[in-house]
Amino acid sequence: MSVWLSAVVYGLSTSAILFLVSIALSVGYGLMRIVNLEAMLYYSLGAYLTYTLVSATGSMWLGAFSGVLVGAALGFLVETQLLRRVYGKNMLFSMVTTFSVYLIGIGLIQYVWGLNPKPVASPTDTMLRFLGVAIPLYRVIIIGIAGITYIGFQLFLNRTIVGKAIRAGIENRDHVQALGINIYRIFTLTFVLASGLAGLGGALNAPLIMVGPYMGNDMLLYAFTTVILGGLGSLKGTFVSALILGQVISIGGTIWSPLSFVGPFFVMFTVLIFKPNGLFGVKGIAFGFDQ
Amino acid sequence: MARRTYEWILPFLFTGGLILARYLFPSKMTFITEVALYSLYVMGNNILFGYLGYVSFGQPVYLSMGAYSAAIYLAYLGRSPLTAILVALLVGILVGVLMGPVLIRLRGSYFTLVNAAFCAIGLFTVERLLIGITRGNDGLWFRTRMVATPLLDIRQPKNFFFFAMFVLLVVFLLYRRMDRSVLGAAFKATQGNERRMQFMGYDTFKIRWLGFVLATVLSTLSGSLYAINFGFVNPNLGENSRAAEVIVATLLGGSGTVYGPFFGAITFLGIKEIVSQWITRWELLVGVLTIIVLFKFNRGVWGTFMDLLKRSRKTVVLQKKTP
Amino acid sequence: MFPLGERAQFMDTSVAIQVEHVTKQFGDFVAVKDVSLELKSCDSIGIIGPNGAGKTTLVNLITGYYAPDRGSIRIFGKEISALSPPERVSLGMLRTFQLVHVFDNLSVYENVALSLYRRQTGNHSILLSFFRTLVDTRTRERVEEVLDLFHLSSLEGEQVGNLSLGDKKKLELAMIYVVDPEVMILDEPFAGLGDQEIDEILPILKNAVQKQKKTMLIVEHKLSKLTSIVENIAVMHEGAIIASGPCEETLNHPEVRRSYWKLDGCPDPKETK
Incomplete structure (x- = not known):
């Protein structure tokens, strides 16, 4: 029993990270019709900055903060300098471009931090006792942060004018432009926000894993899987599928360890066979057939 | 129309060029062999990317599948390298036919991403899941188990070089045939306007499926040749972080053309060969190269050459017209 | 056919x-x-x-x-x-679209010939299509005849992406006309066509x-x-x-x-x- 309970909590913290990182892919697709692969770079950078700052100052939260800032700043740079050129072009342009940016980033990371994986100390070793099971406080904090982010993001989308414009843009880009709103401002803002969150995801994940140059590769696949399973472009879908996959990884891994790696993919393949647009995908948007 | 008449000579010219290069630069034979093998791999990706307009971030898995099916056959079941190649081809057809309907009905980015996931599963399988058979990261060795092949003993690198050239030539001829056939036009038309294609009475699903099978078969063929050339395989070949390489090579040569992949392979491997003297990890370079090619040079080496040729012919025609 | x-x-x-x-x-x-x-x-x-x-x-x-x-x-x-x-096309029904649907990445000739090919070969055309080209005599004669009828002969080798909207519309019409559905x-x-272009098509x-x-x-x-x-x-x-x-x-x-x-x-x- 206690094994399963702690597996659920571990799964939830995995879901939290997955969700934070996947937002960039999901929103990038929904709003800008681009596949935003270089979010994984911000994820990796967030983790590396956390490593450096924890080593230098001992403060994990300073690391997380700088991860968010650097992610957002780089996101701004990439969006305004590079991605502006690929909007409206074939999807392969954005995919190949962002993947190249990611590769360049990985190369630079290797020069700065080297090839060896780095361990990062957790900011707190406190264990909470819950129903007789010891649960690390840090994981609970992560779950809390992701929960707050989801609620905050939903409020932002539903309550603010900019948020409503983003939602309208996801549904129909022309409508937003017809309202006289500069859609490119909104693109930039969304992109910066999502990149920052990817950086945050990396920073928060740093103490849970080994920080290595290829950490983005694995996360790339899981984030893909999350977004595809949930349906490209749906924030709610991303949230739900992150919850599902976190448990698949955690509980699946408890049952048979290889499942923690391949389980998510099998879930995704199975769902795609029956629902090619994912759980909450909008047909017209995801298939791109009529565009 | 004069160009059409002599165009058939190009496959012979290009393979001949490689053979000539082998004698001019004897120390570079390994490199030239790899150019031929890599060309096949890039040609496969070119069917997806250039002809059908699909981006796959999972091509290494098909390469690795070919390599491992040849290797497993040679290490456990048989001894003839030629049969091993046949096995790899069969595996390629089988995988293409079975996986095709699942993958090919996914569109655009879904196809790309699901292929990437598939590649990760493949890597995981050979690295960890089937470690008893594949020996994981130690690699599967079988060089000593191979027996001599009739006519040409391809266990010798020198002979393997000629064998690779022969395979390249055959694939060149078939590939050229495909490009000029109705099938090639149908591939491109499906990319250009799938709706029109359907409303003209073509079952575009089958067209895309066939394209996927061809791409897979070319990748497994290339993979099996890699395996036999090295005498062993390891999971490196199917690493998903290398998925971008084949796309860069396709872009570099000129996507959607017959000879583009060949020039893409030469250029890409050439750059790699030169640069790897200074840096060992070169993701950085692949990234920079891709962005440059994508934005500034998207016709590729062969495409640009064809454009220049066309332009010069046009000026010739114009000059003739003006007395 | x-x-x-x-x-x-x-x-x-x-x-x-x-x-x-x-x-x-x-x-x-x-x-x-x-x-x-x-x-x-x-x-x-x-x-x-x-x-x-x-x-x-x-x-x-x-x-x-x-x-x-x-x-x-x-x-x-x-x-x-x-x-x-x-499957509906196999019953002999072909259509054009309000917003023109042609293959921008192929030549004018290939556009029309590809349409004709489907009709010449019936249903099982995809695997066999590797062994066929679009330039055999029978196809060439018919395609050239139709292109001539639609005043498109001079553009035969041109990439369709470079054509004007009017020419694309004519091409799409030629693509279904060629198979004699x-x-x-x-x-x-006629939407988007000039008077002269309409007068070219009208008699056809x-x-x-x-x-x-x-x-x-x-x-x-x-x-x-x-x-x-x-x-x-x-x-x-x-x-x-x-x-x-x-x-x-x-x-x-x-x-x-x-x-x-x-x-x-x-x-x-x-x-x-």
């Missing part, structure tokens, strides 16, 4: 298109409302109506762009609601309808051009066909005068004389 087997399945070749009580809704919007329409073989019909009347939706339903919510559609007596667009469905063939269509007795359904706004081609006309308004029949008669139908011409309450000019 079809393999005989395909033709033998037809139960009734006298009625080309039979639409019965077809309804199509998009959300709350009823695009096509209980429409029935019959087009006999060798007949031609024009469909007119204001924008949003459901003309294109009707065409899309017939050709299989989407399935009807209710009702049945038969081509030569065969129920086709469950058939995919390619049993049923031609044209969605606004007239000839197809009047001399070759092609079954043809045309959606078009340019009424005078339309009535010079087709014998019958159907008027659509708010998703329903409000009148149909021979051109002259239909256009003077009181309902048509009211909804389409907006001649609400006005007496017929002829009657007042």
Whole structure:
């Protein structure tokens, strides 16, 4: 029993990270019709900055903060300098471009931090006792942060004018432009926000894993899987599928360890066979057939 | 129309060029062999990317599948390298036919991403899941188990070089045939306007499926040749972080053309060969190269050459017209 | 040109298109409302109506762009609601689109030849297509003949992406004309064309309808051009066909005068004389 309970909590913290990182892919697709692969770079950078700052100052939260800032700043740079050129072009342009940016980033990371994986100390070793099971406080904090982010993001989308414009843009880009709103401002803002969150995801994940140059590769696949399973472009879908996959990884891994790696993919393949647009995908948007 | 008449000579010219290069630069034979093998791999990706307009971030898995099916056959079941190649081809057809309907009905980015996931599963399988058979990261060795092949003993690198050239030539001829056939036009038309294609009475699903099978078969063929050339395989070949390489090579040569992949392979491997003297990890370079090619040079080496040729012919025609 | 087997399945070749009580809704919007329409073989019909009347939706339903919510559609007596667009094409029905659909990445010749190839080979053409080219003599002769007819010969080798909209429209028409289909469905063939280009196409269509007795359904706004081609006309308004029949008669139908011409309450000019 206690094994399963702690597996659920571990799964939830995995879901939290997955969700934070996947937002960039999901929103990038929904709003800008681009596949935003270089979010994984911000994820990796967030983790590396956390490593450096924890080593230098001992403060994990300073690391997380700088991860968010650097992610957002780089996101701004990439969006305004590079991605502006690929909007409206074939999807392969954005995919190949962002993947190249990611590769360049990985190369630079290797020069700065080297090839060896780095361990990062957790900011707190406190264990909470819950129903007789010891649960690390840090994981609970992560779950809390992701929960707050989801609620905050939903409020932002539903309550603010900019948020409503983003939602309208996801549904129909022309409508937003017809309202006289500069859609490119909104693109930039969304992109910066999502990149920052990817950086945050990396920073928060740093103490849970080994920080290595290829950490983005694995996360790339899981984030893909999350977004595809949930349906490209749906924030709610991303949230739900992150919850599902976190448990698949955690509980699946408890049952048979290889499942923690391949389980998510099998879930995704199975769902795609029956629902090619994912759980909450909008047909017209995801298939791109009529565009 | 004069160009059409002599165009058939190009496959012979290009393979001949490689053979000539082998004698001019004897120390570079390994490199030239790899150019031929890599060309096949890039040609496969070119069917997806250039002809059908699909981006796959999972091509290494098909390469690795070919390599491992040849290797497993040679290490456990048989001894003839030629049969091993046949096995790899069969595996390629089988995988293409079975996986095709699942993958090919996914569109655009879904196809790309699901292929990437598939590649990760493949890597995981050979690295960890089937470690008893594949020996994981130690690699599967079988060089000593191979027996001599009739006519040409391809266990010798020198002979393997000629064998690779022969395979390249055959694939060149078939590939050229495909490009000029109705099938090639149908591939491109499906990319250009799938709706029109359907409303003209073509079952575009089958067209895309066939394209996927061809791409897979070319990748497994290339993979099996890699395996036999090295005498062993390891999971490196199917690493998903290398998925971008084949796309860069396709872009570099000129996507959607017959000879583009060949020039893409030469250029890409050439750059790699030169640069790897200074840096060992070169993701950085692949990234920079891709962005440059994508934005500034998207016709590729062969495409640009064809454009220049066309332009010069046009000026010739114009000059003739003006007395 | 079809393999005989395909033709033998037809139960009734006298009625080309039979639409019965077809309804199509998009959300709350009823695009096509209980429409029935019959087009006999060798007949031609024009469909007119204001924008949003459901003309294109009707065409899309017939050709299989989407399935009807209710009702049945038969081509030569065969129920086709469950058939995919390619399967409907095998019955001999080809269409053009309002927004031109051609292959921008192929040459003009290849566009037309690819269309012809499908018809020459019947159903099992994909694997075999590796062994065939688009430049054999029979194909070349036919394609060149049609390109000549449509005044496109000079553009034969040109990449279609470089063509003007007018030329693309003509090309799309040539692509379906080349296969000599049993049923031609044209969605606004003249939209976006200049007068000169219309004059190039008009005689071809007239000839197809009047001399070759092609079954043809045309959606078009340019009424005078339309009535010079087709014998019958159907008027659509708010998703329903409000009148149909021979051109002259239909256009003077009181309902048509009211909804389409907006001649609400006005007496017929002829009657007042």
